[in-house]
Amino acid sequence: MTTAPVAERTRTEGEGASRPPRRARTRRTIYTALAFLAPALVLLGVLVAYPVIYSIWRSLYDAAGTNFLGLGNYATMFTDPATFVAIRNNIIWVVVVPVSVTILGLIFAVLMDKIKWGIAFKLIVFMPMAISMVAAGVIFRTAFQENPQLGSVNAGLVAIHDAFAPNSSYPNARPRPDAGITQAKSGAITSNDAVQAGGEANFPLLAINQENVPATAKTGAPAPAAKSDEITGTVWLDFVRGGGGQNGQLGDGKKGLPGVEVDAVDASGAVVGKATTDADGTYAIASLASGSYTVTLPASNFQAAYTGISWLGPTLVTAVVILSYVWIWAGFAMVMIASGLSAMDRSLQEAARMDGANEWQVFRRITAPLLSPVLIVVFITLIVNVLKIFDLVYVIPPASSLPDATVIAVQMWSVSFGGGNDQGLGSALAVLLLILVLPFMIINVRRFRTEREQ
Amino acid sequence: MTTTDLSIVRGKRSAAGRVVDFFGKGVVNLVLLIVAVFWLVPTVGLFLSSLRSSTDNGQSGWWTVFTAPAQLTLKNYENLLGNAQFMGSFWNTIVITVPATILVVVIGALAGYAFAWVKFPGRDWLLIAVIVMLAVPVQVALIPIAKLYGSLGLFGSIIGVILFHTAFGLPFAIFLLRNFFTQVPGELMEAARLDGASEMRIFSRIVLPLGMPAVASLGIFQFLWVWNDMLVALIFTNASSQPVTVAIQSQLRQFGANIDVLSSGAFLSMIIPLIVFFAFQRYFVTALLAGSQR
Numbered sequence: 001m002t003t004a005p006v007a008e009r010t011r012t013e014g015e016g017a018s019r020p021p022r023r024a025r026t027r028r029t030i031y032t033a034l035a036f037l038a039p040a041l042v043l044l045g046v047l048v049a050y051p052v053i054y055s056i057w058r059s060l061y062d063a064a065g066t067n068f069l070g071l072g073n074y075a076t077m078f079t080d081p082a083t084f085v086a087i088r089n090n091i092i093w094v095v096v097v098p099v100s101v102t103i104l105g106l107i108f109a110v111l112m113d114k115i116k117w118g119i120a121f122k123l124i125v126f127m128p129m130a131i132s133m134v135a136a137g138v139i140f141r142t143a144f145q146e147n148p149q150l151g152s153v154n155a156g157l158v159a160i161h162d163a164f165a166p167n168s169s170y171p172n173a174r175p176r177p178d179a180g181i182t183q184a185k186s187g188a189i190t191s192n193d194a195v196q197a198g199g200e201a202n203f204p205l206l207a208i209n210q211e212n213v214p215a216t217a218k219t220g221a222p223a224p225a226a227k228s229d230e231i232t233g234t235v236w237l238d239f240v241r242g243g244g245g246q247n248g249q250l251g252d253g254k255k256g257l258p259g260v261e262v263d264a265v266d267a268s269g270a271v272v273g274k275a276t277t278d279a280d281g282t283y284a285i286a287s288l289a290s291g292s293y294t295v296t297l298p299a300s301n302f303q304a305a306y307t308g309i310s311w312l313g314p315t316l317v318t319a320v321v322i323l324s325y326v327w328i329w330a331g332f333a334m335v336m337i338a339s340g341l342s343a344m345d346r347s348l349q350e351a352a353r354m355d356g357a358n359e360w361q362v363f364r365r366i367t368a369p370l371l372s373p374v375l376i377v378v379f380i381t382l383i384v385n386v387l388k389i390f391d392l393v394y395v396i397p398p399a400s401s402l403p404d405a406t407v408i409a410v411q412m413w414s415v416s417f418g419g420g421n422d423q424g425l426g427s428a429l430a431v432l433l434l435i436l437v438l439p440f441m442i443i444n445v446r447r448f449r450t451e452r453e454q
Numbered sequence: 455m456t457t458t459d460l461s462i463v464r465g466k467r468s469a470a471g472r473v474v475d476f477f478g479k480g481v482v483n484l485v486l487l488i489v490a491v492f493w494l495v496p497t498v499g500l501f502l503s504s505l506r507s508s509t510d511n512g513q514s515g516w517w518t519v520f521t522a523p524a525q526l527t528l529k530n531y532e533n534l535l536g537n538a539q540f541m542g543s544f545w546n547t548i549v550i551t552v553p554a555t556i557l558v559v560v561i562g563a564l565a566g567y568a569f570a571w572v573k574f575p576g577r578d579w580l581l582i583a584v585i586v587m588l589a590v591p592v593q594v595a596l597i598p599i600a601k602l603y604g605s606l607g608l609f610g611s612i613i614g615v616i617l618f619h620t621a622f623g624l625p626f627a628i629f630l631l632r633n634f635f636t637q638v639p640g641e642l643m644e645a646a647r648l649d650g651a652s653e654m655r656i657f658s659r660i661v662l663p664l665g666m667p668a669v670a671s672l673g674i675f676q677f678l679w680v681w682n683d684m685l686v687a688l689i690f691t692n693a694s695s696q697p698v699t700v701a702i703q704s705q706l707r708q709f710g711a712n713i714d715v716l717s718s719g720a721f722l723s724m725i726i727p728l729i730v731f732f733a734f735q736r737y738f739v740t741a742l743l744a745g746s747q748r
Binding site for chain 1: 513
């Protein structure tokens with residue numbers, strides 16, 4: 001670097017006397033250079049260099065820009081809870097994203113080589129790089145909606161969940177008031193009075209959606225009289241469509257509720273017998289010792305249906321935004337690494353395979369070390385990019401969970417433009433971003449210098 | 455890939471080994487197939503949503519079109535094309551992107567040439583300044599330029615946005631083009647100089663034509679970058695000058711009731727970048743490889 005100008009000067013001096021004098025020549029090159037550089041220098045000076053200096057100066061003043069605060073805004077930054085959340089989230093981003101995107105890109109790039117439809121795969125994964133983060137945000141916001149009727153992710157989860165654990169048949173059912181049964185907080189519905197073995201306990205229920213009553217359900221019937229070691233009864237929907245009927249009594253076409261679990265619980269609270277209701281709602285708990293029991297319909301009968309996960313709620317929203325970022329940038333890492341792989345001389349790998357190394361050893365010992373320059377470039381690019389992340393975080397979270405998802409760039413925006421109107425604190429946040437990318441600026445300059453020297 | 459060839463040469467591959475290989479391939483195919491599906495489904499879902507009425511989108515998910523294809527309709531796109539405000543923002547995107555791309559390419563090429571082939575004093579230090587600016591976050595400039603544009607009357611104007619994108623595109627443009635221009639053989643230029651060609655002539659007749667692939671890469675990269683930007687436009691445009699990204703973003707506030715508008719709008723905004731991307735993918739990759747940290 002420092003040697004280059006010296007070399008130039010000696011060369012200029014060494015050239016023949018037929019050329020114009022050195023000073024005049026230098027002046028002419030300066031004019032030529034200026035003619036070529038002027039537009040760029042004006043734009044870079046006014047719109048990049050000057051703003052950097054102004055922002056640093058502005059960050060030392062208060063919201064109105066009149067009172068000098070020194071480093072006051074920087075102190076506020078770390079004490080203000082909202083900004084602190086932003087810094088914490090940025091740390092999560094920087095720790096999680098560059099590593100996972102690079103690893104994913106590496107896996108894709110290596111595996112892509114081994115399939116026949118590699119080009120199609122590459123286009124599919126690389127495609128999100130072409131679209132705006134706003135469009136990507138709309139895509140992810142739609143897919144991760146909470147309502148499983150609308151959001152595809154929760155719809156998938158519910159389908160998987162229901163395949164393994166079928167839903168309770170009668171969500172949100174309530175006991176008929178004044179019918180001798182009550183509902184506990186847990187959701188279980190229990191007879192108020194103890195029932196002797198050989199006795200009867202009936203359960204007229206309400207608030208069951210007609211759609212949830214299976215087509216096989218028959219009209220509710222009174223249970224046959226219990227034997228001495230039994231408790232019997234009927235569970236029915238105590239409601240007649242269109243009105244009518246007597247509350248708490250069977251008849252008038254009231255439907256029995258099949259498939260309800262009924263437990264007999266002894267004085268110690270242990271379940272000592274259970275039965276399931278038939279198509280007409282009757283049940284019989286058999287083989288009970290004489291004594292008194294409470295009869296209960298456990299809460300599992302009435303649990304609300306599984307509706308998936310609240311993805312965009314405060315706890316998971318950052319994970320979803322990160323996922324959308326990975327979706328966009330994995331293609332970038334993959335393409336960069338794939339080009340590094342294709343530029344590689346494969347003879348070393350083949351020699352190692354000849355010597356009996358397995359695929360993993362070849363990758364670990366030869367491919368990965370040869371790839372490391374590309375991996376580092378990808379990794380650094382991702383860190384710098386992630387530090388400045390704005391669009392996705394601004395677009396995906398609903399207003400209610402934005403405070404939990406916020407990052408420095410979003411906070412900078414909302415503090416200075418989105419209502420906060422404190423351009424002092426806003427400038428300090430912008431300068432914080434500048435400080436965070438500073439090491440990578442230095443790395444860029446270093447890399448440039450070593451390239452020059454080669 | 456080469457394992458099988460080599461194993462034939464070695465002749466050591468047992469039948470069992472080949473079975474393992476076969477299933478290994480099967481597993482790789484399966485894993486990548488699942489990945490590809492995961493990557494595609496969100497976009498396909500939004501696309502199918504854009505082809506359903508707002509009532510359907512309010513009641514059920516896009517996957518129901520597979521059992522009830524009668525839901526499909528172009529009504530949303532029809533509505534969107536008749537929506538003056540939205541089409542205005544679409545036009546604004548074009549009016550911002552095209553000049554911001556051309557300006558960066560032209561100004562960047564001129565400067566890149568000077569850095570590559572004009573030996574002026576202080577060149578290396580200036581180039582280092584440009585490399586430092588490569589990673590300057592846009593955020594640092596928002597407040598000062600908002601103030602500057604306010605006093606110049608550029609706030610809310612399309613020109614202001616174009617100038618901002620041009621300035622912040624320049625460091626990468628200069629860096630990329632300078633690197634490519636230095637690879638042009640020096641003898642060509644020396645010969646032209648001896649023939650008395652002016653620097654401008656050397657630039658336009660020798661360096662620029664030879665550096666065309668790099669110029670194309672830069673153009674594609676800058677085009678996609680500006681087209682897809684939201685932050686700069688969010689601050690420096692108003693309701694009449696906003697590009698399509700900002701228009702979509704403002705629709706997101708009423709998310710839920712307007713998936714028809716959001717999905718079709720998002721898709722319309724994606725068409726041109728996707729065409730550019732698929733047509734010129736090679737150039738885009740070249741620009742990425744040249745190393746952007748914006």
